[in-house]
Amino acid sequence: MKSKNPLDIPDLKTVRDQIEKMRAEGRHDEAVETLFTLIESILRDLADKNARLSGLLKRLYGRRSEKVDPNQLDLFFQVLSECEAAAAPVEKEEPAVSEQELPKPKPRATPHGRKPLPADLPREKVEILPAESEQRCETCNSEKVVIGHEVSEVIEYVPASFLVKEIRRAKMACPKCEEGVVVAPVADKVIEKGRPGPGLLAHTLTLKYAEHLPLTRIAEVFRRDGLDLGTSTLSDWVGAGANALVSIYEAMVRRVMACYLVGTDDTGLRVLDRDHENGVRRGFIWCYLGDQRLVVFDYTPDRKSEGPARFLKKEHGVVQCDGYSGYKRIAREHPNVVWAGCMAHARRKFVEALDAGDARAAIPVQIIRRLYEVEEKAKEDSPELRRARRQAESVPAMDRLQAWMKEMILKVPPKTPLGRAITYTLKQWVSLCVYLNDGKVPIDNNGVERQIRRIAVGRKNWLFAGSDAGARRAAILYSIIGTCSLWNVNPEEYLRDILDRISRGWPSSRIEELLPDVWAEAHTPTGTGPP
Numbered sequence: 001m002k003s004k005n006p007l008d009i010p011d012l013k014t015v016r017d018q019i020e021k022m023r024a025e026g027r028h029d030e031a032v033e034t035l036f037t038l039i040e041s042i043l044r045d046l047a048d049k050n051a052r053l054s055g056l057l058k059r060l061y062g063r064r065s066e067k068v069d070p071n072q073l074d075l076f077f078q079v080l081s082e083c084e085a086a087a088a089p090v091e092k093e094e095p096a097v098s099e100q101e102l103p104k105p106k107p108r109a110t111p112h113g114r115k116p117l118p119a120d121l122p123r124e125k126v127e128i129l130p131a132e133s134e135q136r137c138e139t140c141n142s143e144k145v146v147i148g149h150e151v152s153e154v155i156e157y158v159p160a161s162f163l164v165k166e167i168r169r170a171k172m173a174c175p176k177c178e179e180g181v182v183v184a185p186v187a188d189k190v191i192e193k194g195r196p197g198p199g200l201l202a203h204t205l206t207l208k209y210a211e212h213l214p215l216t217r218i219a220e221v222f223r224r225d226g227l228d229l230g231t232s233t234l235s236d237w238v239g240a241g242a243n244a245l246v247s248i249y250e251a252m253v254r255r256v257m258a259c260y261l262v263g264t265d266d267t268g269l270r271v272l273d274r275d276h277e278n279g280v281r282r283g284f285i286w287c288y289l290g291d292q293r294l295v296v297f298d299y300t301p302d303r304k305s306e307g308p309a310r311f312l313k314k315e316h317g318v319v320q321c322d323g324y325s326g327y328k329r330i331a332r333e334h335p336n337v338v339w340a341g342c343m344a345h346a347r348r349k350f351v352e353a354l355d356a357g358d359a360r361a362a363i364p365v366q367i368i369r370r371l372y373e374v375e376e377k378a379k380e381d382s383p384e385l386r387r388a389r390r391q392a393e394s395v396p397a398m399d400r401l402q403a404w405m406k407e408m409i410l411k412v413p414p415k416t417p418l419g420r421a422i423t424y425t426l427k428q429w430v431s432l433c434v435y436l437n438d439g440k441v442p443i444d445n446n447g448v449e450r451q452i453r454r455i456a457v458g459r460k461n462w463l464f465a466g467s468d469a470g471a472r473r474a475a476i477l478y479s480i481i482g483t484c485s486l487w488n489v490n491p492e493e494y495l496r497d498i499l500d501r502i503s504r505g506w507p508s509s510r511i512e513e514l515l516p517d518v519w520a521e522a523h524t525p526t527g528t529g530p531p
Helices: 011-026 028-061 071-088 196-211 215-224 229-246 246-257 306-311 326-333 343-355 359-377 383-408 415-429 444-462 468-486 491-501 509-514 516-523
Strands: 263-274 282-288 294-300 316-322 338-340
Touching: 011 028, 071 359, 196 215, 196 229, 196 491, 215 229, 215 468, 229 468, 229 491, 246 282, 246 468, 246 509, 263 444, 263 468, 263 516, 282 306, 282 444, 294 306, 294 468, 316 444, 326 359, 343 415, 343 491, 359 383, 359 415, 383 415, 444 468, 468 491, 468 516, 491 509, 491 516, 509 516
Parallel strands: 263 316, 316 338
Antiparallel strands: 263 282, 282 294
């Protein structure tokens, strides 16, 4: 009997009529079986609803971390052991993961003392003398001299201020002939006929895309400091700033696509649309992280695979992503590219099953935890040593995980949280194993998710993009800000310098010199890569 209910629960009236018909025809066993099938469907649907409700409540009120307390795992393994002993009292092999193997959590180191203040901060020395009555010797009445100081430090803040630069272009002429008038050339400006200097424009872009302030709040901040500007003016400035940085953005895209490893993921973004029935629709920002050194974002008005397929121009190397089906089509167009999976996505689904109350999910969570412990030990290794360590320690754990899932998939209903987790992980298995054979590939795509987090924080503040063009400008500026963050570069300092150079006609043939990573290496003492 096919169900028309989207939740796969048969219509009760239809079932009742069918059972009555079976009873009238003497098919009592078949009627009982049909009734039990209905009860099983209802129970399965209730379990699924409870899992969904638990997930929603956790998103709203629960902790965000996916870490599982080892004590909680101890309890789950104890329950599993009791269940197995009751169900099968015969002698069995030891489980792949035992309670004794659980590592004890490392105690957090408690910091001692104050962190020293940065040596490069400007310093102002203030000298305090003893009271005048104490400045003479009590014995001989001689004037005392300074023999040293007791030094303490106080951090002060000097509020920012606006400065109007009056640009005076000299006009010159011959005083005798009163002819031959010449005028000094027009001053270089970031925005043609605009009034913001490179510093003010850099400050505005940083407030919006690094501090996530909407333009209304930026206008209020400026107003408190004595500069009254409308949000439309600020919006024009942001657009002009993004346009000035397009050539740098395009160079960054080329560099990212030339990297060996590119991680990618996407997130939603609300975009105003007067033609839409709700006045707003959902667009998408795609993140591309190249070798953990450069990050670029791209905007598409929908989540169709044509968007990333058009942007992701890669001929070799590795692309790391989640299980989005659109990547399969893109993979067919890039046969020389290896596609790696993300263990964090697989682990997250098992954690959701564990949170929903299925104690069996503790086993895959613990095995994956072992994999991350190997990665922690291999963090400082070279790619070759990291690969060797993974082959020795991670491959056996992955084999145990695969064997456990193949055994459990026959016992777990596919629509339960644990069933969905197992199905997803087995479908992604080949891509999840890529990192085992390549020391340059991380176990997960968390580097990309950390970059996407800045989009999530931003949209909570400014709520939506004003148009598709505005969302594309946001992608450009988030690319600049994100790469500055990777290199520990002050984005405002970088933007001020770059916008000033561009306004003075920086040649397009040397645009690579303005990229954030190149700029960072030229402006930092060490010249090293991102931390």
